[in-house]
Amino acid sequence: MTPNPDILYFTLFPWDNAYSSVSLSFTREFVKNNRVFYINPPYSVKDFIANWNMPAVVARRPDLLKNKMRYETIPELPEVVATQPPLTLPVNWMPEGKAYRELLRYNNRVVLNCIRQVVRDFKLKDFIYINCFNPYLAGVLPKNFGARLSIYQCIDDMWEEAYTARHGARLEEEVIGQADIVFVTSRNLLRLKKPLNPHTHLLHNAADISIFQQALEKVLPRPAELAGISGKIIGFTGNLDPNRISYGLLRKVAERHADKTLVLVGPVNSSGVSEYGLDRLPNVVFTGGKHISELPAFLQHFDVALIPFSINKLTSSIYPLKINEYLAAGKPVVSTNFSEDIRGFEKDIYLAKDEEDFTGLIPLAIAGDCPRLKAQRLALARQNTWTARVEEFWAVANRHLDASSPPSP
Numbered sequence: 376m377t378p379n380p381d382i383l384y385f386t387l388f389p390w391d392n393a394y395s396s397v398s399l400s401f402t403r404e405f406v407k408n409n410r411v412f413y414i415n416p417p418y419s420v421k422d423f424i425a426n427w428n429m430p431a432v433v434a435r436r437p438d439l440l441k442n443k444m445r446y447e448t449i450p451e452l453p454e455v456v457a458t459q460p461p462l463t464l465p466v467n468w469m470p471e472g473k474a475y476r477e478l479l480r481y482n483n484r485v486v487l488n489c490i491r492q493v494v495r496d497f498k499l500k501d502f503i504y505i506n507c508f509n510p511y512l513a514g515v516l517p518k519n520f521g522a523r524l525s526i527y528q529c530i531d532d533m534w535e536e537a538y539t540a541r542h543g544a545r546l547e548e549e550v551i552g553q554a555d556i557v558f559v560t561s562r563n564l565l566r567l568k569k570p571l572n573p574h575t576h577l578l579h580n581a582a583d584i585s586i587f588q589q590a591l592e593k594v595l596p597r598p599a600e601l602a603g604i605s606g607k608i609i610g611f612t613g614n615l616d617p618n619r620i621s622y623g624l625l626r627k628v629a630e631r632h633a634d635k636t637l638v639l640v641g642p643v644n645s646s647g648v649s650e651y652g653l654d655r656l657p658n659v660v661f662t663g664g665k666h667i668s669e670l671p672a673f674l675q676h677f678d679v680a681l682i683p684f685s686i687n688k689l690t691s692s693i694y695p696l697k698i699n700e701y702l703a704a705g706k707p708v709v710s711t712n713f714s715e716d717i718r719g720f721e722k723d724i725y726l727a728k729d730e731e732d733f734t735g736l737i738p739l740a741i742a743g744d745c746p747r748l749k750a751q752r753l754a755l756a757r758q759n760t761w762t763a764r765v766e767e768f769w770a771v772a773n774r775h776l777d778a779s780s781p782p783s784p
Contacts, residue, residue, distance in 0.1 A: 381502035385414040387509040390449050395696050398507040404765040413457045421465040444489045460489040486512040514550030527554040535689035562715045563692040581759045582699030590671040590704035600662045607635040610677035617645040621685040629656045631734040674704040679740045682710035703756035705749035707740035
């Protein structure tokens, strides 16, 4: 086999998404040895109009209004060829049935035509296809596209969120059954998905260690949002998603630790913050979303980092990206006991039995921190790099490629 096949990577996560994503993290590693073609998810007409004045949409408007795909350059990864497909129709609101399936087929053709154009324009002959958590469209490539493998990456349980459960969970089961290889990010997902495809493998999330260890090894400017904070800082980085984050627990943390400041770094996309009164507490700071490159500066000034996940069916299938990011920054971590995967870190983090225990562990984590433990956390994070994950990926993929290669003459 050719040792460095090209990679067509269709993903749910746009390359210009400001937050950490599995697909972009893999791409940073893949591109060291492979040509990578990163295909953004298409905007639906509804999302295109709703985000009309967003900078990313403004830049793409001329092509999208002409129903054209466009090639783009990722500034941090100029070797990667990024692609934005044309617009699709909004269909998730529709019930399952003939009309939904017909419009879904139209959307699927839009993405497949975009992929076919990439294959033609770059004369791809030896390539694999990866779909990262977007089973709605181009879940696997038709055989006549010529991909040597169609691989699907599952990173959450789609049955446990209302939006994805409506159609995505069912479509994902179809895709998993058709894929040559399926990778899942948690032990619970492995139990759930392996019965659908025997070629399902565990591939945990990791961290961009070189980014996050800056918090431990460099003196970084104090973010403006932290100006004027003189006491201890309890911090969280990530999407404040109400399906994952316990707002009630965050309120208890802020109230129990009124002498400290709770800093929440990430986008808020729920009214729950107001419903729980978090935005009215004097010692809670919301920074909004930040680019991954900005996170080390915040982490450097955190005295403890939190994973305040709710304990439910959704979170039981999560291996959080942030655990290795926090550890790479040397931070003591206090977490709820939400999944089998987080319990794998119980010797190196503070794992709470319940909400009362969670709030009580915070001062212990701060008081117990020391240079030896910081170094120990970084060493653990270095075992969970994207470089290591890509090696695990190829160990599985190469077995399938070898098996499918014609015998040598």
